[in-house]
Amino acid sequence: MSDHASPTATVPAGTVPAGTGADADGETATRHGARIELADVSKIYAGQEEPAVESFSMVIPAGELVCFVGPSGCGKTTTMKMVNRLIEPTSGRITMDGEDLLSLNPHELRRRIGYVIQQIGLFPHMSIADNVALVPRMLGWDKRRTAERVDELLHLVGLEPGRFRSRYPRQLSGGQQQRVGVIRALAADPPVMLMDEPFGATDPITREHLQNEFLALQRRLRKTIVFVTHDFEEALRLGDRIAVLGERSRIVQYDTPDRILAEPADDYVRSFVGGQAAIKRLGLIRAGDLDLLPAGSASLPSVRVDATLRDVLDAIVAHRAQRIAVVDSDGRVRGELDFDSLTAAADSGGAR
Amino acid sequence: MTAVATPASAPSRRRSLTGVIGIRHLATPAVVVVALIADYLWVHSLRLDSIEQRTLNSGYLVGRTAEHLKLTLVATVLIMSIAVPLGVLISRVRARWVPPLVLGLANVGQATPAIGVLVLLTITVGPGVGVAMTSLVAYSALPVLRNTLIGIQQVDPTLIEAARGMGMRPAQVLWRIEMPLAVPVVLAGLRTALVFCVGVATLATFVNAGGLGDIIVNGIKLDRDPVLVTGSILTASIALLLDWAGGLVESALRPKGT
Ligand SMILES: Nc1ncnc2c1ncn2[C@@H]1O[C@H](COP(=O)(O)OP(=O)(O)OP(=O)(O)O)[C@@H](O)[C@H]1O
Ligand SMILES: [Mg+2]
Numbered sequence: 001m002s003d004h005a006s007p008t009a010t011v012p013a014g015t016v017p018a019g020t021g022a023d024a025d026g027e028t029a030t031r032h033g034a035r036i037e038l039a040d041v042s043k044i045y046a047g048q049e050e051p052a053v054e055s056f057s058m059v060i061p062a063g064e065l066v067c068f069v070g071p072s073g074c075g076k077t078t079t080m081k082m083v084n085r086l087i088e089p090t091s092g093r094i095t096m097d098g099e100d101l102l103s104l105n106p107h108e109l110r111r112r113i114g115y116v117i118q119q120i121g122l123f124p125h126m127s128i129a130d131n132v133a134l135v136p137r138m139l140g141w142d143k144r145r146t147a148e149r150v151d152e153l154l155h156l157v158g159l160e161p162g163r164f165r166s167r168y169p170r171q172l173s174g175g176q177q178q179r180v181g182v183i184r185a186l187a188a189d190p191p192v193m194l195m196d197e198p199f200g201a202t203d204p205i206t207r208e209h210l211q212n213e214f215l216a217l218q219r220r221l222r223k224t225i226v227f228v229t230h231d232f233e234e235a236l237r238l239g240d241r242i243a244v245l246g247e248r249s250r251i252v253q254y255d256t257p258d259r260i261l262a263e264p265a266d267d268y269v270r271s272f273v274g275g276q277a278a279i280k281r282l283g284l285i286r287a288g289d290l291d292l293l294p295a296g297s298a299s300l301p302s303v304r305v306d307a308t309l310r311d312v313l314d315a316i317v318a319h320r321a322q323r324i325a326v327v328d329s330d331g332r333v334r335g336e337l338d339f340d341s342l343t344a345a346a347d348s349g350g351a352r
Numbered sequence: 353m354t355a356v357a358t359p360a361s362a363p364s365r366r367r368s369l370t371g372v373i374g375i376r377h378l379a380t381p382a383v384v385v386v387a388l389i390a391d392y393l394w395v396h397s398l399r400l401d402s403i404e405q406r407t408l409n410s411g412y413l414v415g416r417t418a419e420h421l422k423l424t425l426v427a428t429v430l431i432m433s434i435a436v437p438l439g440v441l442i443s444r445v446r447a448r449w450v451p452p453l454v455l456g457l458a459n460v461g462q463a464t465p466a467i468g469v470l471v472l473l474t475i476t477v478g479p480g481v482g483v484a485m486t487s488l489v490a491y492s493a494l495p496v497l498r499n500t501l502i503g504i505q506q507v508d509p510t511l512i513e514a515a516r517g518m519g520m521r522p523a524q525v526l527w528r529i530e531m532p533l534a535v536p537v538v539l540a541g542l543r544t545a546l547v548f549c550v551g552v553a554t555l556a557t558f559v560n561a562g563g564l565g566d567i568i569v570n571g572i573k574l575d576r577d578p579v580l581v582t583g584s585i586l587t588a589s590i591a592l593l594l595d596w597a598g599g600l601v602e603s604a605l606r607p608k609g610t
Contacts, residue, residue, distance in 0.1 A: 084517060086513075086516060086517055107519045107520070107521050108519065109519070110516070110517060110518060110519035111518065111519035112519075115514070115517035115518060117510060117513060117514060117517070119508075119510035119513075119514075120510075120514075121508075121510045121511050121513060121514025121515075121517075122514075123511060123514075123515075123528075123529060124511075124533070124607075124609050124610045125532050125533060125607030125608060125609050125610050126609065127608075127609065134518055134520075135518050135519065138518075138519060138520070138524075168608065168609025168610075169609065170609065170610075171609075184518075185518075194517075
């Protein structure tokens, strides 16, 4: 199963091969995401006049990863934490698959929602296995099932259980700790995950590794995820949808990455997109998702099917080529792309 | 997947009590043994008069030492069972002004000369072991109280955030996260309290509660140096040994992985 989670350095960003489905690996069937709906949710902190979050309404479809982006202090964390009620909303309704979250016992609710924070928060006095096993144990899983689950999850993120199970957090690198933070949140297979800048504290290279790995994982698990980030590129790479938030968590635009790039709602959103929106859009589309031109006989520079159109463009410029061959992982040529394929794909809004 | 960085596999850190005792940990007992032997040889080389003989015989020495240890240990148990829960309780209080207030009161307790407390109590309730115990506890509880509070307050708030986010109840957060991580600090306070107790317990003699203070005060009152020195060496030895044992327990109980 390690192939899902092993982006190699040669695979460009955001182009990890999609998983083949959890069940094909013979592992525990996972519970996919639940639909979350926030309706008219507001939060006024005690002793403050201005609300931190005002009338926030959003539907997050089951199994989607939604990125919240917005300036510091705009209310991203506050909005997210109201879902697991670490912060109690002042007013409004939040439901998960129709179930009213505000009527549940908050502790039991939180055991059903994975939670990952930037500081990771692994407990230093517990082994890696004990950290990961915490929620399953609180839910009363038996010993064997818990131990098997811990090993399965460690495997999933490339940490060999035999070597890492009984280590303590400080014996792991930052990237490894962050992986453990993620699988600890996944341990009891919650339908929903809340992630607050989970990769924010890592260096750029580790961060990209973690993002790719996590994306591959999410393609398989299909959890419903609220993902807070400062990094718009990260949102583009990971999000099924992006919510660009303004003051008091006002939703300025809530859309797919492609549409945010193609049609930013206003200058505020445009400022997040930054320059090169067209190139960034190409980065969202995979070569293999297009209708390819039939392969000719000439030998051409090639990219893999999981490369993005941004990589194709790069190859066109780098090799001064008219056409680029698209090959699958065995090196077999699937077809070809030329510059017009790229512009046509951009016009049609990509394959997402 | 390739792990980004793989730290050299750290040596397994077993911390059993026997594993903790290394050569450097034997210094304190060695000093104590040497001092006791030296005192023994010195006293034996003297011709003791009848007054000295009444004190410097094994029966009397063992009896007073036992009393002293008992006073110290009982007081310590009392301190633990009062100061630790009180410290935890204060750490739960939301009001900002409460912890400084309680610590301030405890400070006053410690700043008051123990002999003063002893005298006051004796005047009001009469002499006895109870009075000795009360002043011992009042005087020595501060380090434990303060360290319990600090030990809990110094736990990284993001750990508590993570614990709550996973669905732990407040009691679970306290017992599984905060207390284990506070243990080293609490034990350091306890160790200090132990040493305080050994010292203050010498005053128990003034309220007829026995202990090594009997020997020391005899030595002073009757102007007999061998008696005074022996009493002092015994007291110091107990303090050193308890501190030493406390140190061992501290390393043994330090949560693994920290
Ligand atoms: N516990 C609190 N009490 C009072 N005000 C708070 C509290 N937590 C947050 N706020 C305020 O609410 C607003 C939103 O904070 P929030 O933490 O949700 O922002 P954020 O978008 O997550 O910011 P960042 O990107 O810096 O993490 C801010 O103005 C902040 O000062
Ligand atoms: Mg935040």
